[in-house]
Amino acid sequence: MTAGTTSPPRTAPAPARAPRRSGEGLAAVGFIAPALLGFAVFYFWPTLRGLWFSLTEYDFFSRPRFVGLDNYARMASDETFWNAMKVTVQYVAINIVVQTVLAVLIAVLLQRVTRSVFVRSVVVLPFLISNVVVALLFYWMLDAQIGIVNAAITGLGLDAIPFFGEQDWVVPTIALVNVWRHMGYTALLVFAGLMTIPEGLYEAGRVDGASEWRMFWSITLPLLRPVLALVLVITVTGSFQVFDTVAVTTSGGPGDASRVIQYYIFDLAFQRLEFGYAAAVSVVLFAILAVVAFVQLRLTRANESDLA
Amino acid sequence: MSVQTPVEPAAAGPTRATAAPVQKAPKDRRAGIGRVVAWATLVLIMLVTLFPFYWMLRTALSNGTQLATDPSSPLPVGFTFGAFERVLGLSTTAEAQAQGGSGAAIDFWLYLLNSLLVATLITAGQVFFGAMAAYAFARLRWPGRDLVFFVFLTALMVPPIFTQLPNFLLMRDLGLLNTYAAIVLPFFFMTPFAVFFLRQFFLGIPREVEEAAVLDGAGTVRRFFRVIAPMASGPLITLAILQYIQAWNEYFWPLLVASDRSVRVLTVGLGVFRSQTPQGTPDWAGLMAATLLAALPIVVLFAVFSRRIVDSIGFSGIK
Numbered sequence: 255m256t257a258g259t260t261s262p263p264r265t266a267p268a269p270a271r272a273p274r275r276s277g278e279g280l281a282a283v284g285f286i287a288p289a290l291l292g293f294a295v296f297y298f299w300p301t302l303r304g305l306w307f308s309l310t311e312y313d314f315f316s317r318p319r320f321v322g323l324d325n326y327a328r329m330a331s332d333e334t335f336w337n338a339m340k341v342t343v344q345y346v347a348i349n350i351v352v353q354t355v356l357a358v359l360i361a362v363l364l365q366r367v368t369r370s371v372f373v374r375s376v377v378v379l380p381f382l383i384s385n386v387v388v389a390l391l392f393y394w395m396l397d398a399q400i401g402i403v404n405a406a407i408t409g410l411g412l413d414a415i416p417f418f419g420e421q422d423w424v425v426p427t428i429a430l431v432n433v434w435r436h437m438g439y440t441a442l443l444v445f446a447g448l449m450t451i452p453e454g455l456y457e458a459g460r461v462d463g464a465s466e467w468r469m470f471w472s473i474t475l476p477l478l479r480p481v482l483a484l485v486l487v488i489t490v491t492g493s494f495q496v497f498d499t500v501a502v503t504t505s506g507g508p509g510d511a512s513r514v515i516q517y518y519i520f521d522l523a524f525q526r527l528e529f530g531y532a533a534a535v536s537v538v539l540f541a542i543l544a545v546v547a548f549v550q551l552r553l554t555r556a557n558e559s560d561l562a
Numbered sequence: 563m564s565v566q567t568p569v570e571p572a573a574a575g576p577t578r579a580t581a582a583p584v585q586k587a588p589k590d591r592r593a594g595i596g597r598v599v600a601w602a603t604l605v606l607i608m609l610v611t612l613f614p615f616y617w618m619l620r621t622a623l624s625n626g627t628q629l630a631t632d633p634s635s636p637l638p639v640g641f642t643f644g645a646f647e648r649v650l651g652l653s654t655t656a657e658a659q660a661q662g663g664s665g666a667a668i669d670f671w672l673y674l675l676n677s678l679l680v681a682t683l684i685t686a687g688q689v690f691f692g693a694m695a696a697y698a699f700a701r702l703r704w705p706g707r708d709l710v711f712f713v714f715l716t717a718l719m720v721p722p723i724f725t726q727l728p729n730f731l732l733m734r735d736l737g738l739l740n741t742y743a744a745i746v747l748p749f750f751f752m753t754p755f756a757v758f759f760l761r762q763f764f765l766g767i768p769r770e771v772e773e774a775a776v777l778d779g780a781g782t783v784r785r786f787f788r789v790i791a792p793m794a795s796g797p798l799i800t801l802a803i804l805q806y807i808q809a810w811n812e813y814f815w816p817l818l819v820a821s822d823r824s825v826r827v828l829t830v831g832l833g834v835f836r837s838q839t840p841q842g843t844p845d846w847a848g849l850m851a852a853t854l855l856a857a858l859p860i861v862v863l864f865a866v867f868s869r870r871i872v873d874s875i876g877f878s879g880i881k
Binding site for chain 1: 596600601603607608610611615618621629630633691695697698699702703704705707714717719720721722724725726727728729730731732734747748750751781782783807810811812813817818832836846849850853856860861864868871872876
């Protein structure tokens with residue numbers, strides 16, 4: 255908060271001795287020292303350590319034992335791992351496709367129909383609520399016996415759907431629950447992109463007698479492409495890491511039907527105490543995310559750097 | 563990137579507000595069917611968004627034992643504040659059990675306090691140290707600056723699970739498991755996002771502003787605290803709100819390092835509450851009352867700062 259404006263820099267070490275303009279380098283060290291410390295201890299060092307652990311067998315209690323690439327070899331024939339991959343990819347596909355389509359729809363409506371802050375606030379509301387709350391809420395609403403959604407379905411004369419209880423339903427269900435939570439947020443990201451499209455283009459289109467539909471395909475979508483690609487990087491890498499919803503609702507079940515990759519890592523490390531193997535699986539997840547991000551950024555030709 | 567400029571100074575509420583209304587209400591062209599359909603769609607989306615919140619409230623105000631008798635009633639079944647009393651520890655065990663509660667204490671107040679403490683500490687540290695680092699990256703000249711910043715940025719790419727496993731071990735080795743420090747420390751000194759977000763804003767402040775202070779003989783520390791930070795109070799608050807929401811909602815990390823009752827935060831507490839009745843019907847009314855109460859602080863924060871939050875989301879995504 256703004257508390258920082260009045261209190262002295264508590265932890266900033268010695269260089270805070272206000273050197274005049276020439277000593278900026280020294281001052282800079284003081285200014286970034288805390289952040290650099292945090293970076294080194296909680297990002298950099300654990301990254302190296304994680305890589306090392308992935309080459310060991312480690313059960314938390316005895317010392318890690320170096321086993322080379324054994325963990326990676328084991329993964330190749332680990333059916334649970336491949337199943338977790340499959341489930342995660344399914345989840346990501348459903349989540350991303352539905353979420354992106356809905357987000358673009360909402361964003362366009364926000365831009366073309368109303369720009370009311372109130373409407374924008376409503377659609378983003380689910381995003382502010384924690385995954386755990388959202389998971390519990392939908393677990394209740396989708397309950398097979400007394401959930402409101404099934405009450406409505408049976409009210410229509412159809413059979414109740416065991417959303418979380420059946421292999422075929424559980425992944426789409428979890429994916430759609432998270433679509434509900436995230437679509438408004440994603441819509442706002444897209445909306446910000448839409449606001450950068452000059453209104454003049456639409457004026458011109460209108461003069462030419464183009465329909466809203468036509469303008470969407472010929473103006474909005476092409477100009478939105480870079481923003482959309484960027485939003486996709488964020489949402490895809492985010493949804494690969496689905497955990498909370500699974501942990502609260504199904505714990506990976508029924509069977510392994512919703513054991514997504516991150517839940518599997520958690521499972522390996524903390525239930526089966528196979529820490530080295532868990533680290534190896536997380537290295538693979540890391541690699542996948544890096545490739546996804548790289549490919550997507552490449553596609554957008556985002557070659558301008560953020561560096562000043 | 564290319565989209566940066568228009569959205570630039572974080573949450574440019576006022577700037578955009580003046581720009582937007584000009585083209586607002588685009589002359590009701592062809593008011594016909596298209597517009598009606600568009601509005602209908604929007605209203606439908608808002609209903610889908612809001613209904614679960616209503617259902618949470620409706621269930622929380624129901625009597626737990628009677629809930630199953632009328633699952634689709636749009637109004638609370640057997641209206642009572644019992645569930646809230648149960649969650650807040652205001653009812654006796656017998657009363658709670660009569661309404662479908664487990665009778666076990668939920669320690670809601672403790673978890674709430676833990677969540678408040680942890681989220682506040684994380685936010686304060688992140689914003690304070692993030693601002694300092696952002697200042698060094700944006701406004702001080704030193705060798706290797708861009709390289710170091712690039713390294714910081716790459717940390718944005720590392721999936722949390724990857725660092726969290728070793729970080730868990732680090733906490734264990736330091737003997738910090740089940741302490742507040744374990745929950746707070748990894749986020750306290752920096753998040754790449756905080757540094758990035760503020761740097762972006764600091765870059766936009768004109769040089770001349772600081773030049774005057776330099777002439778008065780102010781050093782960097784003074785310039786930062788007296789000139790730059792006050793000018794950036796808007797973005798600082800925006801960042802604080804965003805990070806507070808995130809810290810409040812965090813589940814995985816506190817679950818790993820601080821699942822013990824004494825330091826348990828609300829998200830973890832809710833998960834435990836849910837799993838307390840693995841067989842048989844969970845206490846849905848109680849659970850919904852608890853989730854509602856757990857979400858309340860963020861909803862209040864949102865009610866106060868909605869414009870700021872809504873505007874800053876656009877900025878936060880367009881990096």
